[in-house]
Amino acid sequence: MLRREHSWNDHPILPYVRLCYRFVSQPFFQGERRLLDYLFLSMEKGRYILTVEGADYELNEGEFALIQPGVLFTTRGFGDCVVPNAHLDFFYNPARAQSFVTTPGQANIAPYAHLLQPRLNDFPEVDIPVLLRAKQPQLYRDTLLQMIEQFKRNDIPSTLKVQQLALELLQLLLGSGGGGAASYDFEGLQFVRKMNAFLSFNLSAPLSVEEMAKHAGYSESHFSTVFGHHFGTTPHQYLLRLRLQKAQELLGTTTLKLEQVAAYCGFASDSHLSKAFKRQTGLSPREFRAGDRRGALRENGEGVPGMD
Known part of the structure; x- marks a missing residue:
């Protein structure tokens, strides 16, 4: 996507939180869309793969991401996902009440160009990545959770507090609030992001260190050191x-046969998977699956056959 230079003088900062809540879902896929505003995500439980302008980013528990306005992206969730998030404007727009959260499939936002927020990365010396590696993640987490609690109250004092918290979030993102994304090692972040996406989407392939190094653009020895x-x-x-x-x-989430699970996860056979699984968890795959189902039944208040 082309980068357009903006000036801080031309865009008054006045945050406006449009939607702020805990998103809870089982595995899902949301199709391509573009946003008119910003989406800030905190991964509390589960795992996401965000595909932003063709690049894949893996978001795990305890991590944060920022989707900026106008970029094309999709979201895929794995496992039971709990994702505190906020849709918000950072810059004043007199028509902001007319703006809205776009839905999956809404990739053409040209008719709403007058509502589109400027992207932070279009301002001088700002380059905030999609996946945020904050030095003080608790600041991000606390700020977002407080925003969600205040947003629920829907009164004037809470509205002002939400606006204040959104401004603090912007300060964190720009690196002026104690360990924001802008102050992080961007080259290292790119490497981590690139390798996580490559490995996650090639789990079933018999990957060698040579192939990993080639994808990263390094020699084998240098790649191993950097990794x-x-x-x-x-x-x-x-x-x-x-x-x-x-x-x-x-x-835990499918009824696939053990040999199918082994194939999907890159193991040579079901016995290979079983040995590695036992070493890692202390349980065989069948024991793990049985235990996982019993736990799910208990959580749902259902009886477990043979356990009464």
Whole structure:
């Protein structure tokens, strides 16, 4: 997407929170759309894959993301997802009451160009990534959760408080509030983001370190060093961790046969999966699946056959 330079003098800052709540859902996919405003996400539970302008970003528990106005994106949720979020304007627009949260499939927003917020990344010296790696994540989390609580009250004092919190969020994003995204190692963030997306979408493939390094554009030795620095483990160990996480997800949410789960998660056979799974969790896949179902039945208030 082309970058258009904006001036801070031309766009008065006056936040306006349009929608602010905890999104709760089971696995889902939302089609392409563009926003007129900003969407700030906090991953409280579950996992998201955000595809923004063709690039994939994995959002895990405890992480944050910012979707800026006008960019094309899709959202895919895995597992039971709990996602506190806020749709908001950062800049004043006299027609802001006419603006709205677009829906999946609404990719053409040309008729509403007069409602489109300026993107932060179109201002000088601002480059905020989609996936935020805040040095002080608790500040982001507390700010968003307070916004949600105040937004529910729908009175004048709470409205003013929500506006104040939205301004504090903007300060965090711009790096002036103590560890915002703008002050983070952007090159390192790009590497982490790129590798997470590549590995997540190639779990079933027999990936080698050579192939991973080639995708990253590094030699094998340099890739292993950089990977260890950012992920704290070896490429193979991290890939195994992702495969086992995916296996747990499939075992807990589907009725796929064990050999199918093994194939989808990149294991040579169901026995290969079983051995790795047992080492990691202390349970066999069948034991894990049985236990997961019993837990789900208890949460729903249903009896478990043979357990009365």
